[in-house]
Amino acid sequence: MDISELKSICGGCSIRELCLPAGLxxxxxxxxxxxxxxxxxxxxxxSLYRTGDSFKSLYAIRSGFFKTNILHEDGRSxxxxxxxxxxxxGLDAISTDIHICDAVALEDSxxxxxxxERFEELGQLMSNLQHRFNKTLSREIVREQGIMLLLGxxxxxxxxxxxxxxxxxxxxxxxxxxSELVLRMTREDIGSYLGLKLETVSRILSRFHDQxxxxxxxxxxxxxxxxxxxxxISK
Amino acid sequence: MDISELKSICGGCSIRELCLPAGLxxxxxxxxxxxxxxxxxxxxxxSLYRTGDSFKSLYAIRSGFFKTNILHEDGRSxxxxxxxxxxxxGLDAISTDIHICDAVALEDSxxxxxxxERFEELGQLMSNLQHRFNKTLSREIVREQGIMLLLGxxxxxxxxxxxxxxxxxxxxxxxxxxSELVLRMTREDIGSYLGLKLETVSRILSRFHDQxxxxxxxxxxxxxxxxxxxxxISK
DNA sequence: CGATTGGTTGAGCCCATTCAACGAATGTGG
DNA sequence: CCACATTCGTTGAATGGGCTCAACCAATCG
Numbered sequence: 001m002d003i004s005e006l007k008s009i010c011g012g013c014s015i016r017e018l019c020l021p022a023g024l025x026x027x028x029x030x031x032x033x034x035x036x037x038x039x040x041x042x043x044x045x046x047s048l049y050r051t052g053d054s055f056k057s058l059y060a061i062r063s064g065f066f067k068t069n070i071l072h073e074d075g076r077s078x079x080x081x082x083x084x085x086x087x088x089x090g091l092d093a094i095s096t097d098i099h100i101c102d103a104v105a106l107e108d109s110x111x112x113x114x115x116x117e118r119f120e121e122l123g124q125l126m127s128n129l130q131h132r133f134n135k136t137l138s139r140e141i142v143r144e145q146g147i148m149l150l151l152g153x154x155x156x157x158x159x160x161x162x163x164x165x166x167x168x169x170x171x172x173x174x175x176x177x178x179s180e181l182v183l184r185m186t187r188e189d190i191g192s193y194l195g196l197k198l199e200t201v202s203r204i205l206s207r208f209h210d211q212x213x214x215x216x217x218x219x220x221x222x223x224x225x226x227x228x229x230x231x232x233i234s235k
Numbered sequence: 236m237d238i239s240e241l242k243s244i245c246g247g248c249s250i251r252e253l254c255l256p257a258g259l260x261x262x263x264x265x266x267x268x269x270x271x272x273x274x275x276x277x278x279x280x281x282s283l284y285r286t287g288d289s290f291k292s293l294y295a296i297r298s299g300f301f302k303t304n305i306l307h308e309d310g311r312s313x314x315x316x317x318x319x320x321x322x323x324x325g326l327d328a329i330s331t332d333i334h335i336c337d338a339v340a341l342e343d344s345x346x347x348x349x350x351x352e353r354f355e356e357l358g359q360l361m362s363n364l365q366h367r368f369n370k371t372l373s374r375e376i377v378r379e380q381g382i383m384l385l386l387g388x389x390x391x392x393x394x395x396x397x398x399x400x401x402x403x404x405x406x407x408x409x410x411x412x413x414s415e416l417v418l419r420m421t422r423e424d425i426g427s428y429l430g431l432k433l434e435t436v437s438r439i440l441s442r443f444h445d446q447x448x449x450x451x452x453x454x455x456x457x458x459x460x461x462x463x464x465x466x467x468i469s470k
Numbered sequence: 471c472g473a474t475t476g477g478t479t480g481a482g483c484c485c486a487t488t489c490a491a492c493g494a495a496t497g498t499g500g
Numbered sequence: 501c502c503a504c505a506t507t508c509g510t511t512g513a514a515t516g517g518g519c520t521c522a523a524c525c526a527a528t529c530g
Contacts, residue, residue, distance in 0.1 A: 070384060074469040078384050092380060094373035100380075120369070124362050131355060137372035138329035144379040145327060145335075149305060149313050151386035152430035156518065186476065195387035200518060202478055218477075218527090234309040391486065422509065435486060437510055453495090453509075 009036040009112055015174065018086030019060050020114070023132050031126065035118040038062075039111050048089060048103040048111060055093035057113045061085050064109020065184040067193075068092075069102045079193040081143075082106075082185060084170055090116075091140050106184035151195045154233075159194040160204050161232040164214075168223055179226070183219040244271040244347055250409070253321030254295050255349070258367050266361065270353040273297075274346050283324060283338040283346060290328035292348045296320050299344020300419040303327075304337045304427075314428040316378075317341075317420060319405055325351075326375050341419035386430045389468075394429045395439050396467040399449075403458055414461070418454040 010021045010033050021029045039059070042048050048059060051071050066083045080101060083089060093099045094116065123130035150159050164181070172178030183190070187205075188198040205221075208214040213229055215222040223229065245256045245268050256264045274294070277283050283294060286306050301318045315336060318324060328334045329351065358365035385394050399416070407413030418425070422433040422440075429436070440456075443449040448464055450457040458464065 070380060072384060072388075072469075076384070076388050078387050080380050080383060091373060092376045095370050095377050100377060120362065120366060123365065124359060127355065127359050130358065130365065134355070134368075134372070135330050137369070137376070138326060140376050141327045141372070141379065142330050142335060144376065144383060145305060145315050147383055148315060148379060148386060149307060149311070151383060152313050152427070153307075153311050187478095188476085192387070197519060198477080199479085199520085203518090206478070234307075421507090432487060433509080434488085434511085438486090441510070 009033050009038060013062065015062075015086045018173070020058075020088065020129075020133075020136075024126070024128060028126050028128065032114075032122060032129065035114050035122065036060075037113050039113045042105040042109045042111060044105055044107050044109075046105050048105065049099045050102045051099055053099045055090065055097045055099055055116065057090065057115050058119060059089040059103070059111040059113055061087055061089065062110040062112050064111075065106045066103050066109065067106055067185060067189055069104060069192075070100065071102065077192070079185075079189050082167075082189075082193070085174060088136060091137060106189075147193075156194075156196055156200050157204050157207070158232055159196065160190075160201065160208070161229045163190065163194055164221070164223065165226070165229055165233065168226070179223045181221040181223070183221060244268050244273060248297065250297075250321045253408070255293075255323065255364075255368075255371075259361070259363060263361050263363060267349075267357060267364065270349050270357065271295075272348050274348045277340040277344045277346060279340055279342050279344075281340050283340065284334045285337045286334055288334045290325065290332045290334055290351065292325065292350050293354060294324040294338075294346040294348055296322055296324065297345040297347050299346075300341045301338050301344065302341055302420055302424055302428075304339060305335065306337065312427070314420075314424050315382075317402075317424075317428070320409060323371060326372060341424075382428075391429075391431050391435050392439050392442070393467055394431065395425075395436065395443070396464045398425065398429055399456070399458065400461070400464055400468065403461070414458045416456040416458070418456060 010016050010019070010029050011026075013019070013021075016022065016029070021032055024032065042064070048066065061083055063085050066089060068080045068083065068089070069077055070080050071077045083103075089103050089111070090099070092101065119133075123133060150162055154162065167181055167183075168178045171181060185193075186198070187201045190196075191198045191201045194201070205214065205216050208229075209216045211228070213223070213225045215224060245251050245254070245264050246261075248254070248256075251257065251264070256267055259267065277299070283301065296318055298320055301324060303315045303318065303324070304312055305315050306312045318338075324338050324346070325334070327336065354368075358368060385397055389397065402416055402418075403413045406416060422436045425431075426433045426436045440449065440451050443464075444451045446463070448458070448460045450459060
């Protein structure tokens with residue numbers, strides 16, 4: 001193992017095309033790599049950052065699974081997203097330089113870190129990187145619009161079907177099974193994310209089971225009738 | 236009036252600090268100005284762009300009022316935002332190069348246009364502009380998270396109170412009254428935005444009226460008890 | 471082992487929806 | 501200018517989907 005190998009973070013990463021280096025050529029990846037750093041593993045249940053922390057860095061998930069959780073002043077809280085490998089944490093803090101949510105690991109996870117100041121400098125050097133990053137931010141805007149549509153106009157079973165379909169799709173892209181899902185989050189997390197109570201989530205999963213759409217064993221879910229699920233969403 | 240005056244769009248604009256040129260020095264504004272263009276007025280009811288249109292430009296609202304409207308395949312639709320002067324339209328299209336919502340003028344409006352390719356070039360020339368733009372995108376992410384919280388965990392009256400408070404705040408920043416509001420949108424638009432039916436919106440406005448929180452005359456609303464409204468939101 | 475956390479299921483309730491009727495305001499064409 | 505249609509808004513009555521409250525079970529952990 002030579003020295004350049006030691007410093008390579010993105011270079012040898014199997015999911016780099018899902019992550020910040022997407023679309024960069026080898027030379028550009030090398031440049032980015034010089035400012036990326038591994039971080040100590042984040043253990044299940046630990047926070048990568050918390051509401052109120054000052055914003056210094058973006059984090060790319062190398063492996064593992066996170067949720068982001070907004071805490072409202074009055075004690076209300078809401079899960080705003082579930083993030084898996086290749087996805088970026090911290091985008092919402094760019095606006096205020098202070099983190100406005102908690103990022104909690106739902107399983108032992110590895111993340112890569114880049115100081116946002118460095119990243120902006122790199123964006124000035126590589127228009128390609130900046131262009132892609134603009135798209136990344138915009139994609140997050142679109143993702144959230146999808147949630148707004150879901151929360152604003154779907155029934156509980158439609159929401160849950162959409163949630164499972166989305167999870168399956170993202171798993172499949174990462175070369176995991178698109179039909180065998182292991183939920184990393186509790187029913188309460190799902191409910192919070194979908195604007196439902198945990199009892200409702202549980203009931204509807206049971207109903208999906210009864211309708212032969214799913215096989216549900218605790219957090220292990222096997223999608224039996226993907227078409228049936230999709231029919232629910234766009235009906 | 237000299238020639239430089241003629242080409243100045245941002246330079247002499249009274250709301251430039253709320254808009255894309257925010258935080259730029261005079262020289263930088265000049266540079267930005269060279270690529271900004273006025274556009275024909277958008278009449279009430281007309282669309283600035285529609286779902287499916289190819290994305291070429293960002294638009295800054297110089298005067299007027301817009302709504303953005305997502306159309307789902309199945310016919311479902313949802314208002315994703317109401318935009319007023321200084322705010323930017325088109326951010327969500329950066330991700331796909333295709334507009335994924337309609338931007339409809341709710342009153343006769345003036346917008347300024349800049350080709351996004353030009354804008355990205357300018358971002359490479361002016362790190363300050365790029366930095367601010369990153370914040371603008373991030374701020375939109377945060378705004379939508381606020382809506383998610385609202386849709387996911389607030390009751391109907393809380394949603395409406397939050398909506399009115401937000402509108403009042405943004406009006407006040409623009410040196411308009413923060414207590415005398417003229418709603419540019421229908422009850423149905425409000426309902427769509429807040430995940431409610433138009434009848435519910437109407438009923439709750441009437442209730443707020445009965446509770447001496449508001450004076451409601453059609454689309455003219457006077458906020459009588461701002462504290463009472465805010466108490467609703469964070470209760 | 472008891473304590474805690476996470477999940478399922480039932481019964482009753484309530485908030486927002488649905489369906490409906492009606493009124494006000496606006497615009498259009500004869 | 502009026503008759504008419506259309507759009508927008510308000511209000512009432514009945515319905516129902518998801519919530520609340522509660523009991524219970526399973527798995528995990530110290």
